Amino acid sequence: MAEYAIEIDGLVKKFGDFTAVNGISFKIKKGEIFGLLGPNGAGKTTTINVVLGLLKLTSGKITVNGLDIKKYGEEIKQRIGLMTQETVVEGDLTAWENLEIFAELYHVSPAGERNKRIVEALKEAELTDFAKKKAGTFSGGMKRRLELVKSMIQHPSILILDEPTTGLDIQNRTNMWKHIKELNSLGVTIILTTQYLEEADVLCDRIAIIDHGKIKAIGTVSELKKVVGTGRILEVIAENHGDAAAISGILKTHFKLKPEIKVDKVTAIVEIGHEEKTMSKLLIELSKKRIKISSVSMHMPTLDDVFMALTGASTRDATHDDNSSRMDSMMRGMRGMR
Amino acid sequence: MSLLTDSFTLFKREMLIFRSNLKVNLIRSIIFPLVFIVFFGNIGTSINNAPIVVVNSANNPQSLSFISDLQANNYLSISTITDEATALGMLQNGKIQIVVVILPTFPSSKQNVPGIQVYYSNTQQSVTGFALPIISAAAAKFDNNVQSVNKGPSASSNPSGGQVASNALYAANGNYKDFLVGGIVPMVVVFGSLFGGGISLISDRQLGNLKAFFITPINRSAIVLSRILSGSVVALLYAFLALLIGVLDGAQIAGGFETIAVIAIVAVILSCGFTSVALILASKIKRVDAYAIFSQVVGLPLWFISGGIIPVQSLPSFLAAVSVVDPLTYANTIIRALTLQGFIAFDVLLLNLGIISLFAIVFIFLCLKVFKSSSTEE
Numbered sequence: 001m002a003e004y005a006i007e008i009d010g011l012v013k014k015f016g017d018f019t020a021v022n023g024i025s026f027k028i029k030k031g032e033i034f035g036l037l038g039p040n041g042a043g044k045t046t047t048i049n050v051v052l053g054l055l056k057l058t059s060g061k062i063t064v065n066g067l068d069i070k071k072y073g074e075e076i077k078q079r080i081g082l083m084t085q086e087t088v089v090e091g092d093l094t095a096w097e098n099l100e101i102f103a104e105l106y107h108v109s110p111a112g113e114r115n116k117r118i119v120e121a122l123k124e125a126e127l128t129d130f131a132k133k134k135a136g137t138f139s140g141g142m143k144r145r146l147e148l149v150k151s152m153i154q155h156p157s158i159l160i161l162d163e164p165t166t167g168l169d170i171q172n173r174t175n176m177w178k179h180i181k182e183l184n185s186l187g188v189t190i191i192l193t194t195q196y197l198e199e200a201d202v203l204c205d206r207i208a209i210i211d212h213g214k215i216k217a218i219g220t221v222s223e224l225k226k227v228v229g230t231g232r233i234l235e236v237i238a239e240n241h242g243d244a245a246a247i248s249g250i251l252k253t254h255f256k257l258k259p260e261i262k263v264d265k266v267t268a269i270v271e272i273g274h275e276e277k278t279m280s281k282l283l284i285e286l287s288k289k290r291i292k293i294s295s296v297s298m299h300m301p302t303l304d305d306v307f308m309a310l311t312g313a314s315t316r317d318a319t320h321d322d323n324s325s326r327m328d329s330m331m332r333g334m335r336g337m338r
Numbered sequence: 339m340s341l342l343t344d345s346f347t348l349f350k351r352e353m354l355i356f357r358s359n360l361k362v363n364l365i366r367s368i369i370f371p372l373v374f375i376v377f378f379g380n381i382g383t384s385i386n387n388a389p390i391v392v393v394n395s396a397n398n399p400q401s402l403s404f405i406s407d408l409q410a411n412n413y414l415s416i417s418t419i420t421d422e423a424t425a426l427g428m429l430q431n432g433k434i435q436i437v438v439v440i441l442p443t444f445p446s447s448k449q450n451v452p453g454i455q456v457y458y459s460n461t462q463q464s465v466t467g468f469a470l471p472i473i474s475a476a477a478a479k480f481d482n483n484v485q486s487v488n489k490g491p492s493a494s495s496n497p498s499g500g501q502v503a504s505n506a507l508y509a510a511n512g513n514y515k516d517f518l519v520g521g522i523v524p525m526v527v528v529f530g531s532l533f534g535g536g537i538s539l540i541s542d543r544q545l546g547n548l549k550a551f552f553i554t555p556i557n558r559s560a561i562v563l564s565r566i567l568s569g570s571v572v573a574l575l576y577a578f579l580a581l582l583i584g585v586l587d588g589a590q591i592a593g594g595f596e597t598i599a600v601i602a603i604v605a606v607i608l609s610c611g612f613t614s615v616a617l618i619l620a621s622k623i624k625r626v627d628a629y630a631i632f633s634q635v636v637g638l639p640l641w642f643i644s645g646g647i648i649p650v651q652s653l654p655s656f657l658a659a660v661s662v663v664d665p666l667t668y669a670n671t672i673i674r675a676l677t678l679q680g681f682i683a684f685d686v687l688l689l690n691l692g693i694i695s696l697f698a699i700v701f702i703f704l705c706l707k708v709f710k711s712s713s714t715e716e
């Protein structure tokens with residue numbers, strides 16, 4: 001038995017001249033929850049599509065359970081479940097029918113076994129009472145739950161979740177996290193992509209931070225937090241954007257820190273033990289120079305800080321463009337026409 | 339083996355989705371036949387008493403029997419004169435639409451020696467479209483080769499012949515509505531297949547369903563086969579509804595069960611071909627709106643030149659030439675013969691079925707090939 005669920009070695013994927021994935025390598029251990037964290041367009045979905053054989057790789061090598069995807073594409077498909085970034089339950093079909101179609105496409109047989117799995121899946125998704133209702137009438141959270149159990153109907157050993165909680169409310173999100181952890185505790189290796197640091201923090205054993213098709217860092221959450229040092233993070237937000245540079249200047253000259261500016265936000269790492277002194281001296285300096293600030297704080301490093309340090313962008317700035325979802329609703333209107 | 343079961347699973351999905359949108363689908367499918375049959379069918383010219391002049395140059399018992407056969411037909415008004423030049427003059431003046439000259443060679447059984455020469459003008463297309471098949475069918479009783487010469491603005495010559503049982507011929511009621519109802523069948527089949535097959539594929543790609551299928555261990559061909567299968571079932575339903583609307587509106591369909599059975603076969607073959615065309619187009623065109631326009635651009639001309647609403651004989655010659663490569667022309671030949679005459683010679687049926695089957699097989703094959711090599715990449 002191979003030790004790794006997935007091994008990616010020097011993966012490059014080009015679309016014409018554009019390189020979406022630029023030589024990434026990592027190994028995912030069996031039984032772990034592995035996070036691919038990165039902003040929009042980082043190459044997360046592309047990487048997943050290549051692993052699933054939906055896209056041909058430009059160069060590099062990928063093995064799943066020790067099997068080369070180029071040679072064992074069909075065997076591998078049976079072993080991997082995917083929940084795509086866009087929810088793709090069929091709105092015109094009932095929850096039961098949605099599951100049944102995929103149970104059949106994954107060749108789950110005989111019919112008795114299929115039915116058993118569908119009943120189980122519905123229960124797991126808390127949709128037993130909605131089995132005969134059309135999925136199109138479901139709320140976003142219900143659809144997402146249906147999709148999660150749908151992607152597990154063939155009982156795969158690896159489950160890939162592409163942004164599983166994007167667009168869900170807090171309650172559904174925590175619920176989804178619970179489900180993912182449960183699945184993992186049953187021995188399923190999970191790979192998830194996310195733009196939410198909190199999600200990666202809560203769920204993942206290990207994380208790879210990916211940006212512009214390259215891996216910026218890889219490790220456990222605590223390993224990654226060390227990237228920003230052992231100190232505390234000082235964060236000052238100026239009331240006027242123009243003052244950010246002045247604040248940064250004070251931190252440089254008076255405190256010998258290495259501040260980073262992001263629009264109106266200035267951050268710097270402060271050594272442990274110096275937090276309070278730095279804070280009070282800074283406030284005095286600022287009032288002397290008559291610089292108005294809207295907030296100042298000192299906190300333990302979070303993944304957000306790691307992310308900012310590595311990619312130069314906060315994930316909160318990463319916004320989804322709404323075009324795709326508008327397109328979706330238009331498509332849904334037309335789709336039943338056959 | 340799994341290709342069949344996978345295809346069936348996806349077929350089931352297509353049909354469930356179809357059923358789920360039954361109302362919209364049915365309304366969409368009957369609106370065209372309804373407009374065409376009820377509206378155009380009822381304003382079309384009736385060809386009762388189409389004025390025809392017969393010039394009998396043979397003057398033998400067979401030719402007299404042929405003339406009385408023509409006279410027995412309610413929809414033709416036959417007068418005989420002896421001078422061919424006078425008859426052609428009347429044709430030129432527009433007093434009549436058709437001149438039938440029974441040549442001294444009548445009855446002729448030789449392929450290149452016509453027994454009858456037909457001159458017609460294109461001024462009243464529905465008249466010639468009707469009368470010509472009736473005349474050639476009547477002539478076929480004498481195993482004759484008919485040569486028809488178009489004296490209208492655009493000349494075309496369509497020799498036709500064959501053994502046609504004359505009795506069945508008279509069962510047909512010759513009005514435009516009867517003519518139209520047959521032509522509506524290929525239309526609903528083609529537009530149903532082009533629209534349904536293409537839009538469902540594009541929307542499945544846009545919504546990610548195609549990706550979801552591609553990551554399952556199914557044979558990719560199942561995606562194509564299931565859609566061809568479901569397209570055929572839907573096309574059959576649409577064809578049946580179109581005929582039903584026609585009949586309810588008073589159109590007469592000659593022949594009985596055999597007519598319906600052959601029409602069903604033609605509908606299925608056409609649908610297989612055109613669903614494949616739709617899938618090939620839809621795998622190239624990514625946008626629903628662009629596809630919807632493009633499918634009309636493909637479908638409408640094919641339908642117009644196939645003799646669907648006006649007889650091919652009445653088309654300008656360059657379009658008549660194009661209609662030779664239009665599979666719908668052959669479908670219409672079969673369906674027209676059946677709905678108007680209730681009869682089609684077996685060899686003619688076989689030839690025309692063969693041609694549309696060839697069209698379907700070629701495009702199914704192309705479609706499977708396109709899907710084998712396609713990925714989800716743009």
Ligand SMILES: Nc1ncnc2c1ncn2[C@@H]1O[C@H](COP(=O)(O)OP(=O)(O)OP(=O)(O)O)[C@@H](O)[C@H]1O
Binds near residue numbers: 047
């Ligand atoms: N089929 C394609 N053809 C051309 N370019 C593509 C294609 N698919 C993706 N790209 C480009 O590759 C880059 C990576 O896209 P990808 O979808 O992998 O990003 P992502 O990390 O999943 O982002 P998101 O968080 O928005 O889902 C983007 O710049 C995208 O525009």
Ligand SMILES: [Mg+2]
Binds near residue numbers: 045
């Ligand atoms: Mg993505």
